[in-house]
Amino acid sequence: MYKSTLVVASALLAACTAASAQNPRPEEIIALERAALDRWGKGDPRGYIELFGAEVTYFDPFAKRRLDGIDELKKLLEPLAGKIKVARYEMLNPKVQFYGDVAVLTFNLVNYNAAGQESNRWNSTEVYARDKSRWKLVHSHWSWTTPELKTPATPN
Amino acid sequence: MYKSTLVVASALLAACTAASAQNPRPEEIIALERAALDRWGKGDPRGYIELFGAEVTYFDPFAKRRLDGIDELKKLLEPLAGKIKVARYEMLNPKVQFYGDVAVLTFNLVNYNAAGQESNRWNSTEVYARDKSRWKLVHSHWSWTTPELKTPATPN
Numbered sequence: 001m002y003k004s005t006l007v008v009a010s011a012l013l014a015a016c017t018a019a020s021a022q023n024p025r026p027e028e029i030i031a032l033e034r035a036a037l038d039r040w041g042k043g044d045p046r047g048y049i050e051l052f053g054a055e056v057t058y059f060d061p062f063a064k065r066r067l068d069g070i071d072e073l074k075k076l077l078e079p080l081a082g083k084i085k086v087a088r089y090e091m092l093n094p095k096v097q098f099y100g101d102v103a104v105l106t107f108n109l110v111n112y113n114a115a116g117q118e119s120n121r122w123n124s125t126e127v128y129a130r131d132k133s134r135w136k137l138v139h140s141h142w143s144w145t146t147p148e149l150k151t152p153a154t155p156n
Numbered sequence: 157m158y159k160s161t162l163v164v165a166s167a168l169l170a171a172c173t174a175a176s177a178q179n180p181r182p183e184e185i186i187a188l189e190r191a192a193l194d195r196w197g198k199g200d201p202r203g204y205i206e207l208f209g210a211e212v213t214y215f216d217p218f219a220k221r222r223l224d225g226i227d228e229l230k231k232l233l234e235p236l237a238g239k240i241k242v243a244r245y246e247m248l249n250p251k252v253q254f255y256g257d258v259a260v261l262t263f264n265l266v267n268y269n270a271a272g273q274e275s276n277r278w279n280s281t282e283v284y285a286r287d288k289s290r291w292k293l294v295h296s297h298w299s300w301t302t303p304e305l306k307t308p309a310t311p312n
Contacts, residue, residue: 057251057262059279064302066249066262066279093222095213097294099285100256104295106213106222120309123215123222125281125297129255138253139260141281143299146220148306153276 026096029103029128032135034091037109041086045077053129053136060142086119088112101130108145121145182252185259185284188291190247193265197242201233209285209292216298242275244268257286264301277301 032051039047049070058067058076067073094107109122127139188207195203205226214223214232223229250263265278283295 055253057253057260059262059281059299061299061301061303065264066251068251095222095224097211097213099258099294102255102258102285104213104283106215106295106297108221123297123299125215125283125295127260127281127283129258138255139262139281141262141279141297141299143215143217143279143297144303144305144309145217147217147300147303149300150304150306153300 024098024103024130026094026098026103029096029105029135030091030094032128032137033094033105033107033126036137037086037089037091040084041089041111043080043082043084045080045084048137048140049074049077051135051137052140053131053138056136056138056140058140061144061147085114086111087114087116103128103130103135180254180259180286182250182254182259185252185261185291186247186250188284188293189250189261189263189282192293193242193245193247196240197245197267199236199238199240201236201240204293204296205230205233207291207293208296209287209294212292212294212296214296217300217303241270242267243270243272259284259286259291 036047036051039045052070052073054070056068056070056073058073063076067076089112090110092108092110094105097104097106105124105126105128107124109124111119111122113119121144123141123143123145125139125141126137128135129138130136192203192207195201208226208229210226212224212226212229214229219232223232245268246266248264248266250261253260253262261280261282261284263280265280267275267278269275277300279297279299279301281295281297282293284291285294286292
């Protein structure tokens, strides 16, 4: 009896540990983001829309408040189809912090136009959560890197 | 034997479930953030420093790149002690998304100076991860809400 109890207990503990700590790789998350960025640069916002979880929350420098939920995001991004053109981008120093089924991807992004000039620089936070075996983008925060303001501001 | 195996199995499953889904409350996370903001507004950056996990990553509109790790954050924030003064703030529409031991807190923040004037508006993402029973701030992204740039930019 003692032995079979131990066998069942070990199996359950192993299953429990596996469920909470499958070892994902940073490259897997970075590849998801790059695939969405590649489509974005070609004028296709659906790469991001397909990644979003239903509950996604979102900040960018054009929105007066946080946007909540995939419907708000579709309304924002779908009209941009065909209007975005990023000739090339650099994803600088991407880093992924894993906590169970959550991956926090952060990077600086530099976009270039067709003339090869830098068009803008971004700070990016992309929070992914694993839903069954699939990673969904559940929070996204885009901001300008060191924006030069019309009226300078302080951190107060 | 069968019965005792079941008892052990049930106990383990219960423990496993509890570990991955203790029910944290949004108010708990919001209170941590408010406590740090309260101290910040009085010129004390240590409220945030004490919350940071060792591996914290950080964006703000003054930094040319992402800052990594508590030592970089201390170097940035400790010299601000006594120099920050926020008379009052409003945390607008805070929302907490929980995924296992991760809490993604997002809100818009409006700061006011001593004359009662709005001094600035922020988009804020604060990612907390539970380490044993304690929540640590593992990623922080602060950006201006709809900044008016000297040279207007597009999302390309």
